[in-house]
Amino acid sequence: MISLLSTLLNGLSLGSVYAIIALGYTMVYGIAKMLNFAHGDVIMVGAYISFVAIFYWGLPPILGFLLAMVVCTVLGIVIESLAYKPLRQATSLAVLITAIGVSYLLQNSAQLIWGANPKAFPAMFSLPDASLFGGSVTISNNTISLLNDQLKISGNMILTILACVAIMVVLTLFINKTKMGKAMRCVSEDKGAAELMGVNVNLTISLTFAIGSALAAVAGVLLCASYPSLQPTTGAMPGIKAFTAAVFGGIGSIPGAMIGGILLGIIEKLGQTYVSDQLGDAFAFAVLIIVLLVKPTGLMGKKVHEKV
Amino acid sequence: MSLLKVDDIHVYYGAIHAIKGVSFHVDEGEIVTLIGANGAGKSTTLNTVAGLLKPRSGLITFDGKSLNATPAARIVSQGMALCPEGRRIFQQMTVKENLEMGGYTRPPKEIPGSIEEMFTRFPRLKEREKQIAGTLSGGEQQMLAIARAMMSRPRLLMLDEPSMGLAPILVEQIFDIIKELHAAGVTILLIEQNAQAALSIADRAYVMETGNITMEGPADDLLHNDDVRKAYLGD
Numbered sequence: 388m389i390s391l392l393s394t395l396l397n398g399l400s401l402g403s404v405y406a407i408i409a410l411g412y413t414m415v416y417g418i419a420k421m422l423n424f425a426h427g428d429v430i431m432v433g434a435y436i437s438f439v440a441i442f443y444w445g446l447p448p449i450l451g452f453l454l455a456m457v458v459c460t461v462l463g464i465v466i467e468s469l470a471y472k473p474l475r476q477a478t479s480l481a482v483l484i485t486a487i488g489v490s491y492l493l494q495n496s497a498q499l500i501w502g503a504n505p506k507a508f509p510a511m512f513s514l515p516d517a518s519l520f521g522g523s524v525t526i527s528n529n530t531i532s533l534l535n536d537q538l539k540i541s542g543n544m545i546l547t548i549l550a551c552v553a554i555m556v557v558l559t560l561f562i563n564k565t566k567m568g569k570a571m572r573c574v575s576e577d578k579g580a581a582e583l584m585g586v587n588v589n590l591t592i593s594l595t596f597a598i599g600s601a602l603a604a605v606a607g608v609l610l611c612a613s614y615p616s617l618q619p620t621t622g623a624m625p626g627i628k629a630f631t632a633a634v635f636g637g638i639g640s641i642p643g644a645m646i647g648g649i650l651l652g653i654i655e656k657l658g659q660t661y662v663s664d665q666l667g668d669a670f671a672f673a674v675l676i677i678v679l680l681v682k683p684t685g686l687m688g689k690k691v692h693e694k695v
Numbered sequence: 696m697s698l699l700k701v702d703d704i705h706v707y708y709g710a711i712h713a714i715k716g717v718s719f720h721v722d723e724g725e726i727v728t729l730i731g732a733n734g735a736g737k738s739t740t741l742n743t744v745a746g747l748l749k750p751r752s753g754l755i756t757f758d759g760k761s762l763n764a765t766p767a768a769r770i771v772s773q774g775m776a777l778c779p780e781g782r783r784i785f786q787q788m789t790v791k792e793n794l795e796m797g798g799y800t801r802p803p804k805e806i807p808g809s810i811e812e813m814f815t816r817f818p819r820l821k822e823r824e825k826q827i828a829g830t831l832s833g834g835e836q837q838m839l840a841i842a843r844a845m846m847s848r849p850r851l852l853m854l855d856e857p858s859m860g861l862a863p864i865l866v867e868q869i870f871d872i873i874k875e876l877h878a879a880g881v882t883i884l885l886i887e888q889n890a891q892a893a894l895s896i897a898d899r900a901y902v903m904e905t906g907n908i909t910m911e912g913p914a915d916d917l918l919h920n921d922d923v924r925k926a927y928l929g930d
Contacts, residue, residue, distance in 0.1 A: 566803065573785050573796055579747055580783040585771040585800035585847070 389537045394660040395653060400544040400613065402652020403551030407606040408629030409636065409644035410558065411599030417575040417639040418595040421479065424486040425466060426603060427626015428493035433459045433604030434611045434621060435501055438508055448511045455604040463600025464593050472589070490623075497619040505618040508611040511543075543612045550609060554602065555645050562641060571595060575639065624668070628655075631675040637688025646686060696759065698723045698851055698882055699744065699775070704753030706736075706743050713739045715906040716753070721851065721884050726877050728885040728893040728914065730927055731903035737886045738780050740903070741855050744884075745777035746770040757851070772800040776849035780856050780886075782840040786829030790820055793828050793839055797846025806846075813842040816875070834865035841872060845881075852876065853884045858892065870896055890927040894918040902927070 408430060415423045433455040440451035470489050474482050510529060517526045525532045529542040562568040573581040574591045582588055603622075610625055611617050629648060636647025651671055658670030678685060697720035706714035714736050721727045729737045742748045744755055746767030755762045757775055765773070776797075785793050794813055798806045814821035817838045823831060828839060837857055844852055854873065858866040870892050877883050877896075887893035894900055897914035902923065910917065917923045 566799070569788070569792060569796060570799065572788060576785050576787055577783050579767075580779060580785065581796075582747065582767040583745060583771065583777050583779060583783075584796045584843075585768050586796075587766075587768050 390660065393538055394656050396540060396544060398653030398656030399649060400547045400652070401656060402632075402649035403547045404606050404610050404613070404625065404648075405629045405632045405652050406551055406645045406648025407554055407602050407609070408625060409633040409648040410554070410641065411602045411606075412630050412633040413636070413638055413641060413644040414571075414595050415599050416633070417641075418571060419467075419471065419592050421471065421482045422486060422630070423471075423596075423599070424483070424626070424630075425489035425493060426599065427622040427624075427629070428490050428497075429459050429462060429466075429600050429603040429622070430607040430610065430625060431497060431617075431619060431622030432462060432493060433607030434508070434617050435497060436604070437608045438506060438611070438617055439501075441511070442509065452511075452605075452608050455608055456601045459600040459604035459607075460597045463596040463603075466600075467593055467596040472592075494619045494623070501619070503619060505616045508615040508617045510615075511608065511612045541613075543609070547609045547613060550605060551645075551649075554605065558598075558641065567591075567594065628668075628671050631671055634685055635674055635678050637685025640685065640687040643685055643687030697721060697756075698758060699884065700754075700756045701740070701744060702754040702756075704740075704743060704750040704755065706739055706748055706750050708739075713906055714743065714750070717903070717906070717908055718753075719901050719908060719911070721882060723850070723882055724880070725899060726873070726883040726885060726897045728887060728897040728900045729903055730887060730890040730893055730900060730917075730923075732927075733888070734905075735903040736906040737903050738855055741777060741853050741884070741886055742779075745775070745779075745853065747777075771847050771849075774848075774850040775853070776844040776847045776851075777853045778840050778844040778855065778857065780859070782836050784828045784831075784836055784839050784843065786827070788828055789825050790828055790831070790839055791824050793843050794820075794846050797843035800847060809846055809848070813845065816872075817842050834861055834868065837861060837865070837869055838872070841869075841876075845876065849881065851882045851884060853886075855886045856888060857885070858887065858889050866892065890923070891918075894923075 408426065411426050412423065415421065415426070436458045437451040437455040440446045440454045441448055446454070466489055470485050471482060474485060515526065531540045533540070562572060570581065570586045570591055573584065573586055574588055578588050607622065628651065632647040632651040633644050635651055636643025636645070651674060654674055655667045655671045659667040699721040701717060701719050703716050703718050704714055705712065705716055717740055729740065731737050739748065743750055746762065746765055750763065757773055762770060785796060791810065794810045795806055798809055819835055820839060820842060823835065828836065831839060841854070841857065857869050857873070861869065866889065873883060873885065874896055885893055885897065894914045894917055900912065900914045900917045901908050902910040902917065910923065
């Protein structure tokens, strides 16, 4: 029972990271109708930037974190305008191949700058040691122990889940309530009609890349806080998993990316705990295959019918 | 001076020469209609005026200013709105959000008032305010598309096939709405396959055939012209 609870919490935390990355995939897909396979590598860049800022330059973690977001935001806008914007009228295959090219460019640049050896990503922050409720809850080594030490929750897990919830709330409000957010929804539905309303489509696409990349930076830092090994390919696997999560939830759907990410994280951890430790990734991709077979539009994906 | 003046425009889709030197004008306060068969280039002409397509040569001026280099997104705020073919409302947004988007270029504080005006003019939309637009009936969607275009307070409203796919009773309603908007001071440029209905409300008309304007004149004259009657009115 406690092992199940602990697995679910681990899954929730991993799934939160997937959800944050999947949001970037799904927003860009929704607006620009392209799969940005370089998205995973923006995560890695974000993680390196915060690593360098905090552990080489000695900046406080929060500043390193913000710097990573700023750099990734700029990086996202630059990638879009240099690599994807010239291909606005090109076939989707050309854009896809370009995205894969950008992905390799980022990985190899990172290898050139920071080397191929994994860097140990030390703890970003720590909870104070404490003993609460007459010793039934103790905090030590940045880990909260509950139920006679049987259930352990790390501070990173809590931070990850909280960050994910905060991002979901803010993003949902932004998309549904602000003028810019509504313009993004219009562009995602019908670019021409959005232009007729006076929406600057190119600016909206840039903004989408900016938001997606800022989220990727957040995901990069959270990921490396929980799985502290950083190398140029760090972003690749979580990127593909998050893509799976986005398809699982229904690509283009923001609530779908959130739900898909969290479910995928939980399924992966359940598979690892109860079936085989080695097969976690296989479970994640089995989900992708099953979804594509059973409900190709994903959990929240919509089919739009034209009414006459 | 004409509100809209289109002078000898040529438009291409890739290598296809779709519009071959079209000229027409719309004066303030008029209803002007472009009629013609499917594929004659009517929608292409309107999309070019709205800035979605750019002419390879020729001149488009609105209120004395050239629009040739103005992107579509900036043309709306000059006082011209296009209600596009096939309505193209935002299906996944609510009726109210669609109207808000129509007023995208206007100061946000003016929007609620304008939405109320639209609800007064289109009471059906008021009833469906919070409904997802994709679930509206065809007639309601067309009303929403017109109301959305009107939200930008255009001086010139361009309507592309507003009666397409609608039952005859709804077609009549839509034409009544166009007359009302015109009476309220909006200049109208209308494209229609329903030439009879279009000619009976228009002041002037142009007939388009394969990318050219082949005939023009007062709508009444064209309505009684034998060639027009044979080709477009089914006589």
